[in-house]
Amino acid sequence: MATVTLTEGRDTAALRRGARGSRRPRLVVLTFIGPALLGLIVFLGYPLVAAVYFSFTRFTLINPPEWVGLDNWRHLAQDPLVGVAAKNTLWLTAVMVPARIIGALLTAMLLNAMKRSRSAYRTLFYLPALAPPVTATIAFVLLLKPQTGPVDTMLRWLGIDGPLWFNDPAWAKPALVLLSLWAIGDLMIIFVAALLDVPVDLYEAASLDGANAWQKFRFVTLPTIQPVLVFATITGIIGCAQYFTQAAVAASVASNQVTGGGGVSGTFGYPQNSMLTYPMWLYTEGFRYNLFGYANVLALLLFVVSMSITVILIRRFKAFTGSDR
Amino acid sequence: MRRTRILAGLAVLLAVTAACTPAPEPKPIATPGVEPSGEVELWHFFTEREAKAIDGIIADFQAKYPKVKVTVKGGQDDSKVVQAIGAGTGPDVAISYSTDIVGKFCATGGWVDLNPYVQRDGVDLKVMPEVVRSYTEFRGKRCAMPFLADAYGFYYNKKMLADAGIANPPKTLDELTEAAKKLTVRKPDGTIERAGFLPLFGFYENSPSHLGPMVGAQWLKPDGTSAIGSDPQWQALLKWQKDLVDWYGYDKLEKFRASLGDEWSADNAFQKGQIAMAVDGEWRQAFLKDQAPNVEYGVSPLPTADASRYGSGYISGNVIGVSRTAKNPEAAWALVKYLTLDQSAQVKLSNGIRNVPTLTSALTASDLQVDDNFKVFLSIFAHPQSSTTPPSAVGPAYQETFGTFVDAYQSGQKKDLTAGLSEVDKQINDVIKLAG
Numbered sequence: 001m002a003t004v005t006l007t008e009g010r011d012t013a014a015l016r017r018g019a020r021g022s023r024r025p026r027l028v029v030l031t032f033i034g035p036a037l038l039g040l041i042v043f044l045g046y047p048l049v050a051a052v053y054f055s056f057t058r059f060t061l062i063n064p065p066e067w068v069g070l071d072n073w074r075h076l077a078q079d080p081l082v083g084v085a086a087k088n089t090l091w092l093t094a095v096m097v098p099a100r101i102i103g104a105l106l107t108a109m110l111l112n113a114m115k116r117s118r119s120a121y122r123t124l125f126y127l128p129a130l131a132p133p134v135t136a137t138i139a140f141v142l143l144l145k146p147q148t149g150p151v152d153t154m155l156r157w158l159g160i161d162g163p164l165w166f167n168d169p170a171w172a173k174p175a176l177v178l179l180s181l182w183a184i185g186d187l188m189i190i191f192v193a194a195l196l197d198v199p200v201d202l203y204e205a206a207s208l209d210g211a212n213a214w215q216k217f218r219f220v221t222l223p224t225i226q227p228v229l230v231f232a233t234i235t236g237i238i239g240c241a242q243y244f245t246q247a248a249v250a251a252s253v254a255s256n257q258v259t260g261g262g263g264v265s266g267t268f269g270y271p272q273n274s275m276l277t278y279p280m281w282l283y284t285e286g287f288r289y290n291l292f293g294y295a296n297v298l299a300l301l302l303f304v305v306s307m308s309i310t311v312i313l314i315r316r317f318k319a320f321t322g323s324d325r
Numbered sequence: 326m327r328r329t330r331i332l333a334g335l336a337v338l339l340a341v342t343a344a345c346t347p348a349p350e351p352k353p354i355a356t357p358g359v360e361p362s363g364e365v366e367l368w369h370f371f372t373e374r375e376a377k378a379i380d381g382i383i384a385d386f387q388a389k390y391p392k393v394k395v396t397v398k399g400g401q402d403d404s405k406v407v408q409a410i411g412a413g414t415g416p417d418v419a420i421s422y423s424t425d426i427v428g429k430f431c432a433t434g435g436w437v438d439l440n441p442y443v444q445r446d447g448v449d450l451k452v453m454p455e456v457v458r459s460y461t462e463f464r465g466k467r468c469a470m471p472f473l474a475d476a477y478g479f480y481y482n483k484k485m486l487a488d489a490g491i492a493n494p495p496k497t498l499d500e501l502t503e504a505a506k507k508l509t510v511r512k513p514d515g516t517i518e519r520a521g522f523l524p525l526f527g528f529y530e531n532s533p534s535h536l537g538p539m540v541g542a543q544w545l546k547p548d549g550t551s552a553i554g555s556d557p558q559w560q561a562l563l564k565w566q567k568d569l570v571d572w573y574g575y576d577k578l579e580k581f582r583a584s585l586g587d588e589w590s591a592d593n594a595f596q597k598g599q600i601a602m603a604v605d606g607e608w609r610q611a612f613l614k615d616q617a618p619n620v621e622y623g624v625s626p627l628p629t630a631d632a633s634r635y636g637s638g639y640i641s642g643n644v645i646g647v648s649r650t651a652k653n654p655e656a657a658w659a660l661v662k663y664l665t666l667d668q669s670a671q672v673k674l675s676n677g678i679r680n681v682p683t684l685t686s687a688l689t690a691s692d693l694q695v696d697d698n699f700k701v702f703l704s705i706f707a708h709p710q711s712s713t714t715p716p717s718a719v720g721p722a723y724q725e726t727f728g729t730f731v732d733a734y735q736s737g738q739k740k741d742l743t744a745g746l747s748e749v750d751k752q753i754n755d756v757i758k759l760a761g
């Protein structure tokens with residue numbers, strides 16, 4: 001009996017020590033992640049919960065929110081432009097993200113393959129990415145200005161009647177993709193670093209096995225830089241979901257009302273809503289039409305879609321855990 | 326247990342969310358004859374030259390009311406004012422550049438109803454034209470006062486008209502069509518080299534709101550719902566405009582428009598002689614004087630469908646109001662009253678900013694600096710049939726919903742005008758209902 005008691009006593013003491021021992025590291029971990037956790041709660045958790053609440057209210061920023069039940073959610077089906085804006089954003093995401101990744105990867109590979117003046121060319125290709133988005137967009141729209149812009153002038157020398165670019169609903173979104181390709185430097189520099197990290201001995205082994213250039217790229221380069229590709233895809237999709245500044249400025253400049261008294265939002269979507277993106281419509285509903293409750297519905301949908309795509313991509317490729325598929 | 330904690334946390338967050346916006350607290354107004362004193366903060370959106378004009382007039386106010394100290398903050402836009410009022414830290418007085426904000430401030434009480442002050446001080450608001458009174462009140466609340474106005478007229482290039490044998494600017498829509506065709510110059514391939522009049526909606530100042538007064542079209546019914554589909558005048562305007570667009574060719578017009586310079590730059594198409602006639606505000610005169618002094622231009626009222634409407638036009642303007650969160654509402658009202666109802670202040674502001682004064686008496690004041698062209702805008706402003714865009718709780722949503730349809734109609738994407746305008750009505754009414 002006494003033995004049993006002693007054993008029990010030792011076990012209890014060991015458990016207590018264990019508990020103390022495990023609590024201390026947990027406290028240390030909490031201390032370190034505390035500031036970040038606090039930031040997440042204040043700047044993500046709270047706004048998210050608040051957005052859910054506001055989506056069921058009539059909210060003007062001036063008065064306390066007034067509960068209206070599902071009215072804002074029902075209005076989604078009546079809103080004639082939310083579908084247009086969502087389609088535009090989807091189009092931009094589907095075209096711009098792959099175009100930027102392919103363009104940046106090809107540029108990085110070409111630059112890495114260069115023997116001379118590599119640094120100078122890297123700097124040259126990176127420079128447009130340093131230009132502030134508003135300035136870069138204004139310059140790009142003027143560059144493509146029909147009839148009088150330098151690109152159109154050069155096309156005319158070649159006997160080509162150029163398109164209306166940002167003034168044509170059919171060309172406006174492709175022109176935005178061109179603009180994004182022009183400022184590809186940020187992504188290119190990441191790919192340059194990733195490509196330099198691919199072990200040379202893998203290429204040597206592939207060569208010994210008789211692999212050609214495509215096989216080396218497909219079976220050595222791509223798997224090695226996959227985490228960077230997934231990172232570029234996820235950040236690209238999130239960036240496109242929030243695409244606003246360039247489309248707003250391009251519409252304003254192309255419509256010849258760059259400094260209109262009503263503010264830049266007066267020309268959102270020009271021409272014929274072809275450049276109206278989902279975040280621009282969200283902004284319009286909230287800040288221009290004073291329907292902040294409905295704007296919160298749009299914001300929540302955007303969050304859910306972006307989050308879902310991100311989670312699917314991370315799970316599918318397990319990019320950030322280091323394991324492959 | 327864990328679920329309960331999460332629910333409790335969410336409840337606390339919701340409570341904090343709901344409580345963070347202060348509820349409106351109506352403040353009693355002082356008895357008649359009280360002398361304003363203390364500090365007042367004024368926010369406005371003006372910059373540079375115009376901001377200096379404001380500073381000058383504020384100095385005059387302080388000389389008249391030495392017990393009031395005014396702090397002026399320029400370059401403040403409407404969204405900042407809205408957020409500050411919502412957070413309980415709004416300025417005492419704010420000036421907005423757009424009448425579109427009036428519906429919001431009146432409906433929400435963001436700007437206080439000035440009627441009690443107006444009645445207490447025995448102010449007769451009929452010293453201003455009806456049109457400016459209408460865009461500064463909403464649902465019976467006078468939450469704003471007009472702070473100078475803009476009038477829209479018709480600019481024409483005198484030399485081009487004379488060369489084409491046109492003696493006078495067009496007075497009717499038919500005359501405008503005829504003159505536009507005569508003044509248009511095409512290249513051998515049929516593209517436009519110079520447009521007599523560029524009729525596309527969305528080009529510079531060619532918005533439905535600015536052109537609506539040509540036919541006397543109505544935006545909203547007295548109950549606040551859309552009148553667009555049921556008002557035949559909109560159909561008349563759109564049919565006239567579409568006929569002219571089709572004469573030019575929509576694609577050719579778009580191509581020509583795309584090649585033109587920015588409205589607010591020295592490359593403005595009227596200033597560069599690329600268009601012969603244009604609808605624009607009174608401010609264009611200052612741009613012409615500064616950027617294109619050699620252009621021989623004249624100004625007239627907008628051509629109209631009905632001769633009896635000739636002389637009228639579109640009127641809009643800046644508005645001023647007292648925030649619900651004003652710390653010193655009495656001095657704030659004194660400032661608003663001075664800026665909007667004092668004739669000498671109105672004249673000085675108009676001379677400084679070159680907008681139209683909103684007091685009828687100021688229009689004929691001897692010290693108001695006017696030339697023949699500016700006189701045209703003064704007469705448009707005073708015309709009894711001049712109109713404006715009515716305030717709405719959803720700001721410019723009704724105008725922009727209509728604008729989306731007009732865009733599709735002029736390009737030929739939408740062809741059924743009646744059905745299209747009925748759909749516009751429905752869309753506008755849905756939004757207005759949502760706003761409450």
